Amino acid sequence: MQLESVSKRYGLRQPWVVRNVSQEVAAGRLIRLEGPNGSGKSTLLRIMAGALMPSVGRVTGRPRAAYVPERFPGGLGFSAREYLHHMARIHGLSGPAASTAVAEWLDRLGATDYASAPLRTLSKGMCQKVAIAQALLSRPHLLVLDEAWTGLDQAARGALDAAVGERLADGGTVLFVDHDPARLAGQVDERWQLAGAAVRYLPGAAGSGGRAAGGGGSAAGRTALSEVAEAAGVGEHVGPDGGARAEAAVIIELGGLEAGSLRQLGVLDGVLSVWPEPASDDESGRLIELARLTVAGSHSDAILRRLLGWDGVHVASVRAASGQYGANPEVAP
Amino acid sequence: MIALLRYQSANLFRSHRWILPLILYAALISVAGTSTHLSASTSAQLAKLEGQNLASSFDWSAAILVPVVALLTRSMLTAEPGAARACVAVARGAGRAQLATLLVAFAGGLVLGLIGACYELLTNPHHTALLIPFLAGIGKALVCVLVGSAVGTLFNPPLIRHAAVALLSTIAAVVVALVSSVSPASAALHGNGATVQSAAWPTGVPLLAALVLLAVSWGASCWLAGRRAD
Numbered sequence: 001m002q003l004e005s006v007s008k009r010y011g012l013r014q015p016w017v018v019r020n021v022s023q024e025v026a027a028g029r030l031i032r033l034e035g036p037n038g039s040g041k042s043t044l045l046r047i048m049a050g051a052l053m054p055s056v057g058r059v060t061g062r063p064r065a066a067y068v069p070e071r072f073p074g075g076l077g078f079s080a081r082e083y084l085h086h087m088a089r090i091h092g093l094s095g096p097a098a099s100t101a102v103a104e105w106l107d108r109l110g111a112t113d114y115a116s117a118p119l120r121t122l123s124k125g126m127c128q129k130v131a132i133a134q135a136l137l138s139r140p141h142l143l144v145l146d147e148a149w150t151g152l153d154q155a156a157r158g159a160l161d162a163a164v165g166e167r168l169a170d171g172g173t174v175l176f177v178d179h180d181p182a183r184l185a186g187q188v189d190e191r192w193q194l195a196g197a198a199v200r201y202l203p204g205a206a207g208s209g210g211r212a213a214g215g216g217g218s219a220a221g222r223t224a225l226s227e228v229a230e231a232a233g234v235g236e237h238v239g240p241d242g243g244a245r246a247e248a249a250v251i252i253e254l255g256g257l258e259a260g261s262l263r264q265l266g267v268l269d270g271v272l273s274v275w276p277e278p279a280s281d282d283e284s285g286r287l288i289e290l291a292r293l294t295v296a297g298s299h300s301d302a303i304l305r306r307l308l309g310w311d312g313v314h315v316a317s318v319r320a321a322s323g324q325y326g327a328n329p330e331v332a333p
Numbered sequence: 334m335i336a337l338l339r340y341q342s343a344n345l346f347r348s349h350r351w352i353l354p355l356i357l358y359a360a361l362i363s364v365a366g367t368s369t370h371l372s373a374s375t376s377a378q379l380a381k382l383e384g385q386n387l388a389s390s391f392d393w394s395a396a397i398l399v400p401v402v403a404l405l406t407r408s409m410l411t412a413e414p415g416a417a418r419a420c421v422a423v424a425r426g427a428g429r430a431q432l433a434t435l436l437v438a439f440a441g442g443l444v445l446g447l448i449g450a451c452y453e454l455l456t457n458p459h460h461t462a463l464l465i466p467f468l469a470g471i472g473k474a475l476v477c478v479l480v481g482s483a484v485g486t487l488f489n490p491p492l493i494r495h496a497a498v499a500l501l502s503t504i505a506a507v508v509v510a511l512v513s514s515v516s517p518a519s520a521a522l523h524g525n526g527a528t529v530q531s532a533a534w535p536t537g538v539p540l541l542a543a544l545v546l547l548a549v550s551w552g553a554s555c556w557l558a559g560r561r562a563d
Contacts, residue, residue, distance in 0.1 A: 010562050051419035051427065053559040067423040069416035076417055077347025086343065089336035091424045134420055144423070 001025040001048070001142065001173070005057035007197075008043050017043045018054070019197035025175075027063070027141070030168055030187050032204060033177045035194035041177045042070060042146050044194065048175055049144035063141035063173070066091065068148040072131035074119030080130045081106065081115040084137065091138035098137070105133040108159050125151040132156075136163050143167045145176040149183060181298040205248070205297075249321035250300040252293045257313045259286040268306065270299020294321060337425055337433035341409070345437055350408035354401050358445050361397040362452060387457050391470025392522050394449035398477040399484065399518050400507045402442035406485025407503060409438040410554075427559025431491075435551050439482045446474035472540070476521035479543035480510050486550040491557040517542035 003025065008018040017040040025031065025048070033041045046052035048059060049067040076083060081102060088098030106112045109129040114122060119130065128151045135143060143164070149157050164174050164184060176184070188204030249272055266274045275292040295303050300318075307315055345351055413421075413434070421430045450470045454463060486492070488502040510516045520539040 046419065049419075049423045051422045051559070052562075053427070055560070065423050067420055069419050072416045073414045075414040076344060077349065078343070082343070082347075086336070086340040087420065087424070090340055090421060092336075131416070131420070138424070 001062050002060045003048070003057070004060065006044075006047055006054040006059060007056040008040075008047060008052070008054050016197045018047065018194075018199075020057070021199050022057075023192075023199070023201065025173055027173055028168060028171045029173050029189040030164070030184060030204070030206070031173070031175045031190045031192060032184070032188045033175065033192045033194060039194040040197055041194055044192075044199075045144050045146050045175060045177060049142070064138070065142040065144065066135035066138060066140035067144045068131050068135045068146060070146040070150075072127045074122050074127045074130070076119050079116050079118055080111060080122065080126070080133075083119055083130060084115075084133055087134040088137045091134075091140075093138060101137045102133070105136055108163070109133055109156050110153070110159070125153060125156070128152055129156055132160055132163075139170065139172075140167070141170075141172045143172060143174045145174065145178075147177055147179065149178055149180070185298075248297050249294045250297050250318060251321050252295060252300070252304065252307065252318050253290060253316040254293070254307060254313055255288065255290050255316055257288055257291060257310065259288055261310070261313075262288065262291060265291075265293060268295075268299075268303055270296040270303060272296060290316065334425075334429065334433065337421070337430060338437060340421070341433045341437040342440075344412055345409060345441065348412050350412050351405070351441060354405040354408065354441070355445070357404060358397060358401040358449065361401070362394055362449055387453070387463070388466045388469065390453045390457070391450065391466055391473060394453050395446070395470060395473035395477045396511055396518070396522055398442060398446050398449065398474055399481040399510050400504075401445060402438070402478050402481025403485035403488075403503055403507050405441050405445075406435065406438040406482050407489045407499070409434050409441075410485070410489045410491075422559060428555040431555040431558035432551065435482065435486060435554060438485065439478065442478040442481060443475075446471070446478050450474055473521045476539050476543045477518050479540075479547045480516065480518035481507075483543070483546040483550040484510055486547075486554045491561045492550075492553060494561070517546065 001024070003021050003023045006018060006021040007016055009016045021044065033044060035041050043052065046067070047054050048062075049065050050059070050062055051067055078086070084102040084106070085098050088101050089095070093101060103112075106115050109132060111126060111129040111133065114126050119127065122130070128148070132148055132152075135145075145160075145164075149160060152160065161184060164176075165187070167174050168187070178184075185205055187206050189206050191202040191204050193200040193202060262274050262276070265271060271293055273294045275294075276288070293303070297320075304315065304318065307313055418427075418430065450467060453470065454467055457463070484503060484506045488506050489499045493499040493502060510518045511522075513519055517539040520542070
């Protein structure tokens with residue numbers, strides 16, 4: 001699938017939500033879209049899914065797609081089973097195949113008990129299960145998930161993770177947005193960062209450069225350094241089990257800071273350990289030649305940015321901590 | 334497309350959005366029935382006018398199709414939540430999903446038109462020359478269903494998304510469609526079909542104009558369906 005100069009705005013006087021995105025989406029990739037609220041993630045997802053036409057540019061070669069919207073209000077008069085049966089037929093399944101697929105997905109998502117209840121009486125989580133089931137019924141080659149995990153119970157989240165794995169194993173492409181940085185992070189091939197209607201393409205944990213250790217850097221080349229950090233895949237390094245605790249770490253080595261600052265570093269969000277140990281108050285003015293921070297992958301970007309802003313501090317190197325997944329990465333100084 | 338039509342018609346029935354247009358149609362048609370029979374009793378001795386009365390009751394049942402079908406179209410266009418619409422659009426294309434929605438409302442209008450014409454025929458107290466005014470009435474009803482569908486499509490989402498503006502402009506457009514001399518519906522009703530002598534298929538022009546209007550409005554609606562946010 002190819003995005004060709006895709007841009008979108010919701011009206012001639014409106015700002016561009018997505019601007020000039022040209023990118024090839026290879027089959028069999030798990031792609032995560034990242035960005036703050038309102039950065040155009042949902043819009044780009046809808047365009048790629050085919051629910052929305054771009055204002056400029058086009059999407060070519062889109063495979064058979066299915067889409068799970070961000071919210072699925074059960075405003076339809078059907079029961080869950082009837083709705084899913086209709087959707088299966090719309091996705092091109094024959095009558096008997098549709099019934100089989102509906103029963104299978106209701107069961108896998110743990111929704112069978114409520115399948116006969118009208119959609120409008122269902123809870124948010126149940127509606128979300130229906131939305132997920134309608135997308136998975138047809139085993140699409142392009143699965144687009146817009147915060148699909150929100151509101152699901154533990155078992156259904158696991159079922160959805162498994163379904164994503166199946167789609168990928170089938171050679172399908174899965175695009176997703178989720179605000180939990182640990183979501184599927186160990187399997188992510190690409191991360192698309194959306195900011196100011198533009199997109200930056202970064203490798204994910206499972207991407208080609210994802211587990212490679214980055215080289216050194218210095219405070220003089222800040223841009224170069226952040227690129228190194230990105231090449232090192234300092235995003236969400238999370239184990240295949242998807243557990244939030246299993247985040248891989250990134251080691252940042254830095255010099256030129258005062259011993260007293262070590263304590264400040266220790267309380268930053270995402271810092272797992274600081275070496276050397278923060279000094280006692282009487283020697284807080286001592287200059288540290290080399291300090292080593294072990295930080296959670298998901299926070300490493302933010303921490304790096306922060307460090308680069310500190311006077312006198314230079315970042316000596318950034319690398320992935322042993323490249324292994326683990327509940328508590330042990331890094332010997 | 335068949336799956337889409339089946340889904341949309343099931344949605345129409347299960348969402349109960351067909352009830353209000355049906356009640357409106359039934360109420361308006363029975364109002365016409367009363368007035369027609371009153372005027373029939375005053376002109377009973379003028380046999381020549383009997384056919385005219387029948388023709389005018391067909392006119393009435395056709396004319397009220399404009400607001401009823403516009404309302405039905407509006408109901409269909411607003412029946413499906415945006416998220417569900419997006420899921421269908423991904424599977425089959427936003428334009429095709431929109432076309433299915435419009436087709437179901439249109440088919441509903443045709444059924445109502447046919448029911449209305451049969452009702453007028455069966456409740457007609459006269460027994461002269463029924464076939465020609467009946468066919469003329471069907472023709473007029475068709476033009477009015479086309480115009481009603483076009484009005485409902487043009488003045489409702491996705492073309493007009495503001496709920497109050499959509500409703501008011503739909504009502505205004507229905508009035509214009511019925512009284513304005515440029516309207517195909519008005520031409521069909523008042524053109525040459527008013528008397529039994531000339532009652533036949535409404536001249537081709539209003540029908541053609543109504544078809545063009547419908548094509549334009551449906552085209553715009555389907556084109557915009559995938560381009561605007563919900």
